[in-house]
Amino acid sequence: MATACEMKKKIQGHPCFGGNHQKNGRMHLAVAPKCNIKCGYCSRKHDCANESRPGVTSRIMTPMEAISKVREVMASPIAGPIIKVVGIAGPGDPLANEETFTTFEMVKQEFPQLMLCLSTNGLLLPESIDRLYELGLHSLTVTINAMDPQVGAQIYSHIIYHGKHYTGVEGAKILIANQFEGVKRAGELGMTIKINTVLTPGINDGQIPLIAARVKELGAFVMNIMPIIPQAELAHITPPSEEYLAEIRKANEGTIGQFAHCKQCRADAIGLIGQDLNLTIAEAACPTR
Numbered sequence: 001m002a003t004a005c006e007m008k009k010k011i012q013g014h015p016c017f018g019g020n021h022q023k024n025g026r027m028h029l030a031v032a033p034k035c036n037i038k039c040g041y042c043s044r045k046h047d048c049a050n051e052s053r054p055g056v057t058s059r060i061m062t063p064m065e066a067i068s069k070v071r072e073v074m075a076s077p078i079a080g081p082i083i084k085v086v087g088i089a090g091p092g093d094p095l096a097n098e099e100t101f102t103t104f105e106m107v108k109q110e111f112p113q114l115m116l117c118l119s120t121n122g123l124l125l126p127e128s129i130d131r132l133y134e135l136g137l138h139s140l141t142v143t144i145n146a147m148d149p150q151v152g153a154q155i156y157s158h159i160i161y162h163g164k165h166y167t168g169v170e171g172a173k174i175l176i177a178n179q180f181e182g183v184k185r186a187g188e189l190g191m192t193i194k195i196n197t198v199l200t201p202g203i204n205d206g207q208i209p210l211i212a213a214r215v216k217e218l219g220a221f222v223m224n225i226m227p228i229i230p231q232a233e234l235a236h237i238t239p240p241s242e243e244y245l246a247e248i249r250k251a252n253e254g255t256i257g258q259f260a261h262c263k264q265c266r267a268d269a270i271g272l273i274g275q276d277l278n279l280t281i282a283e284a285a286c287p288t289r
């Protein structure tokens with residue numbers, strides 16, 4: 001069991017891992033459009049400046065544009081002092097886009113004080129973990145929605161792995177194995193790991209305690225159980241009530257720490273959690289919000 005001091009060192013002010021989210025901000029760079037799997041709840045078709053949910057971004061940036069944006073934000077008297085973390089969370093899967101690594105290299109060179117963070121579905125984690133470690137990645141988020149491939153197949157319709165297309169249980173089996181192997185390797189390397197689990201009522205409720213126990217064993221630091229925002233193939237799912245979500249978090253907090261401040265941000269969010277500066281700018285520009 002980590003001591004309070006070790007915990008504090010691990011999160012080092014990262015707002016999405018329990019660091020002071022009222023004071024510390026993060027900047028997401030939307031440089032990773034491609035994805036190698038299909039989650040039934042994921043829709044990345046919109047590019048609306050006024051919609052705030054995962055997978056949404058106003059535009060995709062190249063690594064050069066991303067580093068220019070970091071310079072601009074860090075020079076701003078409003079955002080500069082609060083930004084502690086630069087993250088890549090899509091809008092697709094960061095590990096399926098080489099631009100992720102190029103961007104991190106540039107940020108690391110120019111802003112070594114910023115923590116690097118990445119969010120992935122984990123399919124390519126085992127083969128990418130050493131590169132991420134060499135880059136000095138501070139925190140890693142892996143989305144794990146199931147342990148049982150039969151359940152996984154109800155969420156993931158297909159995966160594309162090393163150029164091959166796998167569907168149903170076969171695809172889910174490969175994905176789940178790689179997610180846990182990746183988390184294990186990241187844990188061994190001492191990374192700060194968060195597990196995102198999308199609570200999809202009627203599908204993966206029963207998997208949550210199993211995931212919580214396994215990832216804790218493998219060295220994960222915190223779990224973020226998020227409500228499904230019904231979209232795409234899973235648009236018919238009724239999202240969990242706040243009470244049910246709180247109950248599930250409570251039931252698992254004895255196994256692994258629960259993160260409850262997640263606002264399910266966009267892939268290009270900038271600022272404090274829940275007070276995105278880029279959304280404020282969009283709001284001023286667009287009267288339809």
Ligand SMILES: C[S@@+](CC[C@H](N)C(=O)[O-])C[C@H]1O[C@@H](n2cnc3c(N)ncnc32)[C@H](O)[C@@H]1O
Binds near residue numbers: 091198230
């Ligand atoms: C857009 S993803 C980017 C990173 C990576 N592709 C992944 O899935 O982990 C960021 C997070 O948002 C979650 N997410 C995406 N669409 C969602 C939805 N409709 N409802 C709830 N969570 C969603 C993903 O599962 C993931 O945990």
Ligand code: SF4
Binds near residue numbers: 035037038039090092
């Ligand atoms: S892994 Fe992430 S980007 Fe890919 S389909 Fe799932 S939620 Fe969307």
